[in-house]
Amino acid sequence: MLSVYAEKFSSDDPLSGLVVGERPDPEVPDGWTTVQVRAASLNHHDLWSLRGVGLKEESLPMILGCDAAGLDEDGNEVVVHAVISDPSWSGDETFDPKRSLLSERHQGTFAEKVAVPRRNVVPKPTSLSFEEAACLPTAWLTAYRMLFTQGGLKAGDTVLVQGAGGGVATALITLARAGGLRVLATSRDEAKRARALEIGAHEVFESGARLPVKVDAVMETVGRATWSHSIRSLRPGGAIVISGTTSGPKLDDAELTRIFFLQLRVVGSTMGTRDELASLVTMLDATGTRPLLDRTLPMEQARDGFAAMADGDVFGKIVFTR
Ligand SMILES: NC(=O)c1ccc[n+]([C@@H]2O[C@H](COP(=O)([O-])OP(=O)(O)OC[C@H]3O[C@@H](n4cnc5c(N)ncnc54)[C@H](OP(=O)(O)O)[C@@H]3O)[C@@H](O)[C@H]2O)c1
Numbered sequence: 001m002l003s004v005y006a007e008k009f010s011s012d013d014p015l016s017g018l019v020v021g022e023r024p025d026p027e028v029p030d031g032w033t034t035v036q037v038r039a040a041s042l043n044h045h046d047l048w049s050l051r052g053v054g055l056k057e058e059s060l061p062m063i064l065g066c067d068a069a070g071l072d073e074d075g076n077e078v079v080v081h082a083v084i085s086d087p088s089w090s091g092d093e094t095f096d097p098k099r100s101l102l103s104e105r106h107q108g109t110f111a112e113k114v115a116v117p118r119r120n121v122v123p124k125p126t127s128l129s130f131e132e133a134a135c136l137p138t139a140w141l142t143a144y145r146m147l148f149t150q151g152g153l154k155a156g157d158t159v160l161v162q163g164a165g166g167g168v169a170t171a172l173i174t175l176a177r178a179g180g181l182r183v184l185a186t187s188r189d190e191a192k193r194a195r196a197l198e199i200g201a202h203e204v205f206e207s208g209a210r211l212p213v214k215v216d217a218v219m220e221t222v223g224r225a226t227w228s229h230s231i232r233s234l235r236p237g238g239a240i241v242i243s244g245t246t247s248g249p250k251l252d253d254a255e256l257t258r259i260f261f262l263q264l265r266v267v268g269s270t271m272g273t274r275d276e277l278a279s280l281v282t283m284l285d286a287t288g289t290r291p292l293l294d295r296t297l298p299m300e301q302a303r304d305g306f307a308a309m310a311d312g313d314v315f316g317k318i319v320f321t322r
Contacts, residue, residue: 004063006060007061014306018064018302018306020302032116034115038069039296040134040299049062059105063108079121081119083120122281140171141271152239154180161219162226165187165314170316171291178283215234218231220240224248242267242269293318294308
């Protein structure tokens with residue numbers, strides 16, 4: 001079947017290990033099912049995989065892609081939950097030490113078909129297109145859990161989203177607005193700041209700029225480049241919720257004094273549960289909120305999408321279609 005896969009790793013030139021070609025159909029273990037992929041979206045995670053982060057050499061070749069929407073074996077429209085937990089695990093699967101994301105241990109979604117455990121298939125409402133639904137399982141689910149589960153935010157709270165152009169960041173802005181929050185966002189780029197306003201931010205600022213108010217929580221995916229600003233933007237008792245470190249994980253100044261003196265909370269967040277994905281799908285169906293698509297490309301042209309993400313030339317999600 002047509003697949004987009006990693007053949008080798010390169011930290012300097014990740015696209016050199018990317019192949020668009022033929023791979024065998026997926027194996028389907030007991031309790032698993034096959035989804036015919038209609039649309040799959042690109043995440044920074046896929047670039048990390050090509051750099052050899054989170055993926056082992058012995059797993060190559062590996063079909064990339066965490067997110068998909070398509071048709072189940074009975075022809076129902078479904079969204080695929082990307083977190084694969086151990087069969088013996090019960091409860092919140094993000095806490096399962098043996099969990100993996102599609103494309104880490106099991107073949108990913110950038111292919112004609114993907115095999116997943118039966119419970120990883122969530123019904124897709126017809127109000128969402130396949131392209132829109134394919135954006136949800138990684139970036140949008142991560143944003144949902146950051147805001148409403150780990151951040152504990154509620155209507156009327158004020159939130160700062162760092163790095164407005166990112167896949168997770170655009171999801172954070174849109175979902176926060178739909179959830180009744182006051183939304184502040186930063187970006188290094190003026191055009192991205194303007195677009196952040198269009199998708200729901202109330203106010204936008206240059207990265208690192210002083211804010212007019214202290215916020216209840218900061219949603220952090222940028223890491224090193226914005227950490228200090230995030231800590232300084234919080235009200236006493238506020239929370240920084242972190243799910244990524246695009247600009248690097250090592251800090252020049254962790255702002256420890258501020259953290260203890262202002263009694264700030266630093267909360268990690270990773271992906272989300274199947275139930276949170278189902279709630280997110282319902283939220284979009286009920287509110288009419290939709291993921292922002294940067295571009296849609298046929299899967300055969302996946303390389304162009306990877307190149308755009310590697311160049312940082314993206315606002316919203318890149319989706320590959322079949
Ligand atoms: N834990 C999880 O479950 C989970 C799930 C999904 C993603 N992630 C992680 O979250 C991060 C974001 O993922 P993504 O897919 O949203 O990535 P992305 O679309 O590439 O977005 C990254 C954003 O970071 C900002 N940025 C990058 N370098 C910066 C710098 N030096 N200074 C200031 N801002 C900078 C940029 O914003 P501007 O250009 O607007 O300034 C950029 O748009 C990644 O590290 C990813 O691995 C984690």
